[in-house]
Amino acid sequence: MRLFIRYGKSLIRYLVIVLLLMVQIICIFGLAYFLRHYAIYVYLAIEILSLLILVPLVADERNAAYKLYWMSVILTLPIVGHIMFHLWGKDKVNKSEHARIQRTVNRANIQQDFQKPFVVEMHRDNPEKWKISNYLYRQGYPLYNHTKMKYFPLGEFAFEDMIAEMKKASRYIFMSFFTIADGQIFDAIRDIVQEKVREGIEVRVLYDDAGSVFQIADATVEKLKAVGVRILRFNPVERSYHRLFLNYRTHQKIVVIDGETGYTGGINASDRYANINSPYGHWKDCAVKLYGSAVWSMLLTFLSMWSASENVEEDYQKYKSKREFTDGGYCQPFADGPSNNPENEGLDIFRHMIQEANREVFITTPYLIIDDTMRDTLCLAAKSGIDVRIITPGIPDKKRAKLLTEWHYGPLLKSGVRIFEYEPGFMHAKIIMNEFSAVVGTINMDFRSFFLHYENAVWTPQKELVDELRADFMETLKSCREMNYVDWVRRPLKIKFQQYILQVFRCQF
Incomplete structure (x- = not known):
C-alpha cells in the first residue's frame, strides 16, 4: 500500500x-x-x-x-x-520519432560556435589530437577554448561542488539525469531549486521516465511543479510501448548553471552515486566540471533534448552567457543518440581514442558488452604493443550484464588486454583515455550506450586533467583484482552455457 x-x-x-x-x-x-x-x-x-x-x-x-x-x-x-x-x-x-528528435538536435547545433582556427591550431600542434577533434567538428560539435576543467574522482565530491554552485545561481539552473531519486542528494537539490524559483530564477529538470521509475515519488514531482520548477519526463513509456520506442532513453547527465558552469559524468541525482546507501559496495563514479566557453555546447545539448520532449522550439540565444572567457584550455563536449544512426559519435570516438594511441589506453566502464568491431580494435591495439587496461565492477548491479561482460574477457585477455575488477564494489565511472587526451561522460561500453541511448560526454586534450585521470586510474588499480585467461577458460560449464545463450541477446544490453 x-x-x-x-x-x-x-x-x-x-x-x-x-x-x-x-x-x-x-x-x-x-x-x-x-x-x-x-x-x-x-x-x-x-x-x-x-x-x-x-x-x-x-x-x-x-x-x-x-x-x-x-x-x-x-x-x-x-x-x-x-x-x-x-x-x-x-x-x-521508429523512424518518424527519431527524425523529429534529430531535427531538434540539428536546430540546436546550428547555434554552436564553429571557430575553425582552433581546429587548425590543433592540426599544427598535434595531428593525433586533430583527427579526433576534426571528427567531432564535422559531426556538429566544435572545439572550444578558454574552458577550465575540474575532475571529481567520486560522486560525493561532485555533488558537494555542484550544490555550492547552485546556491550562487543568478539566472537559471538546468538539469538532466537518467535517474532522480528521493533521498539526501535530491532533497538538497530540491531545497535549493525551490528557493531559487522563489527568487525568480528559472529551473528546469529533465529526467528519463524508465530510469526514474519507482525512484522518485509522484508527490515530489508535483510539489516541484507547484512551486514553479519546470519538470519533464523524457519519452514517457506509456506513449510508445507498442513500438518498443521505450528502448530509447536519455542517459545524459548534464547540469548547467547560468550558462557558465557545467557538469557531466556518470552520476545521477540519487544517494547511491554519493555512497550514501549503495547496495553494491563502494560506488566508484566520477564527474567533470566545466567553466568557460564550452558550457554553451553542453547547454545546447540540454535544450535540444528539452525541446524534443516538450515539442516546443527554444530561444537558444536567450540563455547564452555574455561573459568573455579568457582562461582555461581546449575541450569538446558532444552528444550521441539513436536518432542519428547509423552515425554513432560515441562509438566512433572510442574507436578513435584506441586507434590513435601510441602508448596506452585506459578504460573504466560498468559494462563491457561490445560488438566484434570494438573487440577487434582493442585486440589489435594490444597486439601492437599498446598498454590497454580496462577496469570493470567487482560487484555487479545486473547479473546477466556481468555474465556478458565476462564473456568478452576471453578474446581480449588472449590478445594482451589487461582487465581488472574493482573489488570494493561497483565501477560506474565512464572514462577512456590515451596518452594525450581523455573522454569523460555517460557512455558505457555496451550496445545501449552506443546504439540505443542518448548520451553525452566531453573530449579534452588538457594535459593537467588527463594526468589527474591517469593518476586516479593507477590509484584505483590498487583496489582491483587482475583477470587471468587460464581462469576464464576454466570457468564453470554452467556459466559458459548461460553466456552462450545470452550473447545472442547482447544487443539488448
Whole structure:
C-alpha cells in the first residue's frame, strides 16, 4: 500500500504497459495456434516471408549483433518471430520519432560556435589530437577554448561542488539525469531549486521516465511543479510501448548553471552515486566540471533534448552567457543518440581514442558488452604493443550484464588486454583515455550506450586533467583484482552455457 501511495501513477502506468504487452503476445501466439490447421500453406508462406525478411536484414546498415538477434528470433519462432520483427524489429518502425528528435538536435547545433582556427591550431600542434577533434567538428560539435576543467574522482565530491554552485545561481539552473531519486542528494537539490524559483530564477529538470521509475515519488514531482520548477519526463513509456520506442532513453547527465558552469559524468541525482546507501559496495563514479566557453555546447545539448520532449522550439540565444572567457584550455563536449544512426559519435570516438594511441589506453566502464568491431580494435591495439587496461565492477548491479561482460574477457585477455575488477564494489565511472587526451561522460561500453541511448560526454586534450585521470586510474588499480585467461577458460560449464545463450541477446544490453 505504501508503494502505491508513493509511486501510484508510475505503478499504474507500468502495470498497464505490461498488461498490453501480454495481450499483444497472447494475440501473436493465438494467431500462430489458429494457423496450424493450414500447415502446408503456412509453411510455404513462412519460407517466402523469411526470404523477404532475411535478405534485406542481411543488407541492413545496423550492427551485425542486431541482425543475429532478429535472425534468431525469426528462425526460432516461425510466424510469431515474423510478427515480432514487423512490430518491433524494422528500422523504419521508429523512424518518424527519431527524425523529429534529430531535427531538434540539428536546430540546436546550428547555434554552436564553429571557430575553425582552433581546429587548425590543433592540426599544427598535434595531428593525433586533430583527427579526433576534426571528427567531432564535422559531426556538429566544435572545439572550444578558454574552458577550465575540474575532475571529481567520486560522486560525493561532485555533488558537494555542484550544490555550492547552485546556491550562487543568478539566472537559471538546468538539469538532466537518467535517474532522480528521493533521498539526501535530491532533497538538497530540491531545497535549493525551490528557493531559487522563489527568487525568480528559472529551473528546469529533465529526467528519463524508465530510469526514474519507482525512484522518485509522484508527490515530489508535483510539489516541484507547484512551486514553479519546470519538470519533464523524457519519452514517457506509456506513449510508445507498442513500438518498443521505450528502448530509447536519455542517459545524459548534464547540469548547467547560468550558462557558465557545467557538469557531466556518470552520476545521477540519487544517494547511491554519493555512497550514501549503495547496495553494491563502494560506488566508484566520477564527474567533470566545466567553466568557460564550452558550457554553451553542453547547454545546447540540454535544450535540444528539452525541446524534443516538450515539442516546443527554444530561444537558444536567450540563455547564452555574455561573459568573455579568457582562461582555461581546449575541450569538446558532444552528444550521441539513436536518432542519428547509423552515425554513432560515441562509438566512433572510442574507436578513435584506441586507434590513435601510441602508448596506452585506459578504460573504466560498468559494462563491457561490445560488438566484434570494438573487440577487434582493442585486440589489435594490444597486439601492437599498446598498454590497454580496462577496469570493470567487482560487484555487479545486473547479473546477466556481468555474465556478458565476462564473456568478452576471453578474446581480449588472449590478445594482451589487461582487465581488472574493482573489488570494493561497483565501477560506474565512464572514462577512456590515451596518452594525450581523455573522454569523460555517460557512455558505457555496451550496445545501449552506443546504439540505443542518448548520451553525452566531453573530449579534452588538457594535459593537467588527463594526468589527474591517469593518476586516479593507477590509484584505483590498487583496489582491483587482475583477470587471468587460464581462469576464464576454466570457468564453470554452467556459466559458459548461460553466456552462450545470452550473447545472442547482447544487443539488448
